[in-house]
Amino acid sequence: MSTLTFPANRRQFLTLMGLSAVAVGCGTAVGGGGSSKGQTRTVRYQGWAGTVTPPELAENLGYLEDVKLEWVGNTISGPQDIQSAATGQTDVGGAFNGAVVKLAARKAPIKSVISYYGVDRFAYSGYYVLEDSPIRSARDLVGKKVGMNTLGAHAEAMLDIYLQRQGLSQADIKKVEPLALPPVNTEESLRQKHIDVAVLGGILRDKALATGGxxxxxxxxxxxxxxxxxxxxxxxRFLERNPDTSRTFVTGVARAIEWARATPREQVIDRMTEIVKKRGRDEDTAPLRYWQSYGVAETAGRINDGELQLWIDWLGGRGDIPKGRTEPSGLYTNEFNAYRAKAGSSPAADPTRPAPSATSSSRSGS
Known part of the structure; x- marks a missing residue:
């Protein structure tokens, strides 16, 4: 199957992205905007059309304090988003942890600082076929086309693991064709039979299921x-030069994740709808009514070794990174996540307090 590949060293990586090592070293990764005590208080980022990301929610809730977000455009690709952060075109980027591991293994100067999305019984990606499709098993996918938002990321990794666990040979797995499609077009491509399987998640998944078929x-x-x-x-470099800004940003995102976990779903959707309308990017707000969860498993998005080790093992088994050379502890830090729940408060009184449990909240993470 086709996978995203990265250059073998940092200089090649920067050259591929159209930036020189000198450019990054001289401050393109430091951030834009004004500064306080020598630190920027602006964080440049890419958004997702029709979606409210945790940083955008955090800013709207006032959790970023005097740190300002600077939107530089939208992306539909996690790997592209973290490449932009690594090369200094933005100050923060988010991606599937396998893509993060792969980029870091190529010596890109990055560090994971907080989990921002995950999988639970509400927030998940499904591999959907038409109701009358003859596809019923992994074996039926041989020779078929699977539409997903980007290659070399979460969707392709899940497909690969599924095919392996169902006993397909590498030769047969290579005959399953993943195709990159804009998320907003994937459902339509399936219904028009341009693809055989559509990977749908979150709002787009629930909207498609409501339509039926x-x-x-x-x-x-x-x-x-x-x-x-x-x-x-x-x-x-950004973390070293802007520790206070980084702490404000990461902690604000952590608070927003927990606010979304603890707040009634309808209130979260109302606020997200308000955010999308106010930013004036000509986006459809109707799909937001299907939002249910960010799916982050750990409280406040704190990262642990296991979340990265899973993909170190997977990538090593595929030969995408050298086996035994990447340690998960070196890929992330929780140092900038200062989230603390307020003692003795209820979710209603303190929206930053984590939800009591996955079973007692209709939409909390695991």
Missing amino acids: IRPLFTDYQLLGAFSAGTYVMTE
């Missing part, structure tokens, strides 16, 4: 259970 072949939640799946990364 499709059924799941499998989901990532069925495959691996609940887990935090992606992290935001910043360059080591």
Whole structure:
């Protein structure tokens, strides 16, 4: 199967991205905007069309304090987003942890700072076929086309693991064709039979299910259970030069994650809808009513070794990174996550307090 590949060393990586090592070293990764005590108080980022990311929610809630977000455009690709952060085109980027591991293994100067999305019984990606499709098993996918948002990331990794666990040979797995499609077009491509399987998650998944006529072949939640799946990364240089800004940003995002976990779903959706309308990017707000969860497993998005080790093992088994040379502890830090729940408060009184449990909240993470 086709996978995203990265250059073998940092200089080649920067050259491929159109930046020189001198440019990054001289401050493109330091951040834009004004500064306080020598630190920037602006964090440049890419958004997702029709979606409210945790940093955008955090800013709206006032959790970023005097730190300002600077939107530089939208992306539909996690790997592209973290490449932009690594090369200094943005100050933060988020991707599937496998893509983060792969980039870090190539000596890109990045560090994961907080989990921002995951998989639970509400937030998951399904691999959907038409109701009358003859595809019923992994074996039926041989020779078929699977549409997903980007290659070399979460969706392709889940497909690969599914095919392996169902006993397909590498030769047969290579005959399954993953195709990159804009998420907003994936459902339509399936219904028009341009692809055989559509990977749909979150709002787009629930909207498609409400329309009807499709059924799941499998989901990532069925495959691996609940887990935090992606992290935001910043360059080591940005973290070193802007520790206070980094702490404000990461902690604000952590608070927003817990606010969304603890607040009634309808209130979260109302606020997200308000955010999308106010930013004036000509986006459809209707799909937001299907939002249910960010799916982050750990409280406040704190990262642990296991969330990265899973993908170190997977990538090593595929030959995408050298086996035994990458340690998960060196890829992330929780140093900038200062989230603390307020003692003795209820979710209603203190919206930053974590939800009591996955079973007592209709939409909490695991």
